[in-house]
Amino acid sequence: MEAALHIIGHFLECQTLFIARFEVSGPEEEPTVSDDGSNQRMLKIIAAHNTAMPAPTVGSKGMLEETYCHTIFQTGQPLLVEDARNHPFYQHLATTEKYDIGFYLGVPLIYSDGRLYGTLCSQDPSPHLLTNHPEKVELMQIVARFLISYIEREELIVQVRAAEEAQAALAWKEQQTRVEADRRVRELQAIFETIGDGLLVSNQDGQFQMNAAARRLIPMRHENIQSIMDLQSEDAFILNESGQPLPIDQWPITRVLRGEHLIGANIATIQRVNGLGERRYLSVSGMPMYDQQKRISGGVCIFRDETERYVLEWRTQETLHALLTFAQSLVWLPENTSKFRSGEREQEISSVSLACQTLTQVISTLLQCQDVGIISRESETARWHLQTNCGTDQPAKSPWWQTIKQHIDEFTAQDANRDGLRDNEISILPLPAQPGADAPILVEVPMFVKNHLLGKLALIYHQHDATLTPTEATLVRTVARLTGLVYEREHLLQEQAETRAHTLALQETNQRFNEFLSIASHELKGPLTALKMSVQLARRVLRQQETVLSPNVLKKLHRYLEGIDGQIHMQDRLTTDLLDVSRIRAGKLELQKQRCDVAAVVRACVENQRQTAEGRTIQMDLPTERMIVCGDADRLGQVVNNYLSNALKYSPFDEQVKVLVEPEGAEIRVTISDRGPGLTFEEQERIWERFYRAKGVLVLSGNGIGLGLGLHICKTIIEQHGGRVGVISTPGQGSHFWFTLPLFQDICTNA
Known part of the structure; x- marks a missing residue:
């Protein structure tokens, strides 16, 4: 191509010659259409020969409609423009000025089938008059036919090579497919057979x-x-x-x-x-x-x-039917089974004896054994007993049972020391042969309830039938376990009767204890009230005799009366606690609930404690707004006073006690903190129990006498208000006792 362009350029005396190909403007097979209806195609430079001009270059592209070649694309005929700058149409084309075109000659490159490939173009800055030189235009056409023949041949070679490569790839793929198909056939055949x-x-x-x-x-x-x-x-x-x-x-x-x-x-x-x-x-x-x-x-x-499954289903159905028969018999067994263990089995059929009858029938039929018996073991005396078919005359009819009964001590002594008995293993022992019969086999299965050995299930087999299948062994163990449950059931029934009697006696004792507490509390209240009145009268007399008695005597008498008053107060508190506990146990602790301000209740209790415990510091942090709850103000004050008295009692005299009242969501929380000895985790769990007092906790101020009822009463009062109690404590760092109460909603009812 370059040689042809060089020759034509020399012959036509033009500076630029190039071969261009028509292409669509995108990846689509058909070109798009512009606004004016023309096809949007590109012109790509395939080869170029420039002597003085830098453009066009090989590989460059431009819009076809902006070039001279667009006219050739539309007409399919050669285009000769001798003087482009004075041409009425091409002088306005942007390409004319861009590439400095004064002369242009272009011929189409047409495939043998009539399709347009592109153009062979010659252009020069100077105008060329070729009207009188038609041979030059004809030469351009001859070269164009030569070039399109060369292009077609090259494209055909490329297509042939591509076809050959595709055919080779297809043949290789076909060969691989055959190999893979053969392999798959062999695999499928192997899978089919295996x-x-x-x-x-x-x-x-x-x-x-x-x-x-x-x-x-x-x-x-x-x-x-x-x-x-x-x-x-x-x-x-x-x-x-x-x-x-x-x-x-x-x-x-x-x-x-x-x-x-x-x-x-x-x-x-x-x-x-x-x-x-x-x-x-x-x-x-x-x-x-x-x-x-x-x-x-x-x-x-x-x-x-599915043969094994069918057989297993049949055996399972037979087994389930047998076990169901055994279980149904247990449902209606009499509950009085004590006769079996009391030695009076001959006088009355017990539940175990009745179970033994059912057991004998079920196992004999299902396992095709000759006979079934039970060797029971008394846990109290470690004695072993043989029972067969619940009848006393059975051993006489079956000679092997007589042999087992005669040698039972020997057998049980051997088995008691064997690991197999403890491991719930089935043992097989030979029995002496009887005249005219095969030597029988004794199969023994331990009977356990949890880890407690109750006895053994005894099965008599012929010599040639002495092999148990795994299913039969599982069934025998299951029946042995059921029989053990019968024994355990009898024992539990006895314990249940004893427990019921103990429960009734305990309930009666608790009822009498509650009555005693209630009566004692009421009876103690009378003398305490009289003592209080006597102390008040004595103080009134002393005030009347102040002028008669000396100051030292008056001071001493006042001190005695104050001591008596403190003891009366302590006894009155203990009596009140006992009375509250009796009411709690009887469910008669009544609350007079109404709207009340918890902050006001706490403030009144703190002021009262400050007057009683002179010299003690109680820091109080109360909210400014009212904290209204539905509660019994006296009982809530009783809780606060108990918390405060405990905090003052168990904390050093010079340490302050803090009282905090704060809202907490839909509740109000009251916390009383001290710097006392603190409580362990176990003590924190138990201090709310009745009569519990933490051990080793010293009373640092006040009186330490108490019954361990105060916190239990506080917990009951708060819970009946719908609240909660608790304590946060660390040994050596003090305690924080708290309780919560729900804030007042709409309805306030007494409890």
Whole structure:
């Protein structure tokens, strides 16, 4: 291309020659349409020869409609512009000034099939008059035909190479597909043969193939359904679930080839009889196969051997029926089972004896053993007893029981020291042979309730039947456990009766104790009231005799009266606590609830304590607004006074006590803090109990006499107000006793 451009440029005496290709303006196959309706195409420079001009360059692009080539694209004919700057149309084209075009000659590059490829263009800054030189224009056309032939050949070579590469890739892919298909066939064949369930695949004509598992489940020498049908007609070997010959039209594969889906609830169950006459239970699922026209082309059936499951279900049903029979007998057994342990078994049938009758029947039938007995062990005396079929004459009728009874001490002594008995293992012991009979076997199963050994379940077997299957062993252990529960039930019934008697006696004692507290509290109140009046009269007499008695005598008498008054106050407080506790225990602690200000109650209690405990500092932090609750002001004051007296009693004299009242959501919280010895975590849990007093806590001021009832009463009062109590304490750092009360809502009721 470059050589052709160089020759033409020399022949035409033009500075710029180039080959351009028409392209669409985007990735679309068809060009878009501009506002004026023309196609939006691009012009791309493929080759260029410039002698003095820098442009155009190879690879550059521009809008086709802004170039001279656009006219060639529209007409498909050569374009000659001898003097572009004086041309009525091209002198206004932006390309004319941009590329300094004075002369332009362009011819189209047309494929052999008539499609436009692009243009071969020549341009120069100076005008060229070629009207009298048509050979130059013809030369441009000849070169254009040569170039498009070259371009077509190169594109064809590229296409051929691409086709060859695609064909090679296709051939390689086809080869890989065949290899992969062969591998998949081998894999599927291996999977088909190694699947644990039986698999049968048949076409619509009845030709089928089975895997190894299916051939084991249904041995057949034929691979044609019709041949098997002939065998079924001669000697049926495929049966339905009830054991009857299965009609051919009901065979699973026949149903599948008819279009049935044997899945879910539609799975078929058949029986197959082998050469030994054994029946195997098979569950069969299947689905038809369809071709591309959605017509049935074959079917697939999957066989699973369910014989063990059927046998297990049968044995389970038998076992459950036996256990249900045993459990039902326990429901109506008499509750008085003490006769069994009291040595009066011969006089009355006990619940254990009645259970033994049922047990003998159930186990003998289910396990096919000759006889069943119970060897019980008394926990008090460690003596062993043999009981069989609840009858005293049974050992005489069964000679092996007589042998066991004679040697029971020997057997139990051996078993008592064996690890197997403690590990709940089943033991098998031979018994002496009886005349005219096989030597029997004694099978013993420990009876435990939790870890307590109650005895052993004894089973008599023939010599050749002395092997228990795992299921039978589990059943025997289960029945032994049920029998142990019967013994435990009798024991619990006795304990229940004793507990009921103790409970009634305790309730009566508590009732009498409450009555005593109530009577004692009321009776003590009378003498205390008289003593208070006597002290008041004595003080009045002293005031009248102040002028007669000396000051020292008056001072001493006043001190004595104050001591008596303090003792009376202490006794009155103790009596009041006892009376409150008796009311609490009887459920008769009444509250006179009404609207009251907790802050005012706390303030009154603090002022009273300040007067009583002179010299003590009580810091009070109360809210400015009123804290209204629905409560009994006297009882709430009793709680605050108890908290304050305890804080003053157990904290040093020079330490202050802090009282804080603050709102807390929908509640009000009262906290009284001291710098006393504090409480351990265990003491914090127990101080709210009746009559509990923390040990080792010294009274630092005031009187330490008390009954341990104050905090219990406080807790009851606050809880009856709908509040909570608690303490936060650290040993050596003091305590913070608190209680909360719900703020007043709408209704205030007495409790």
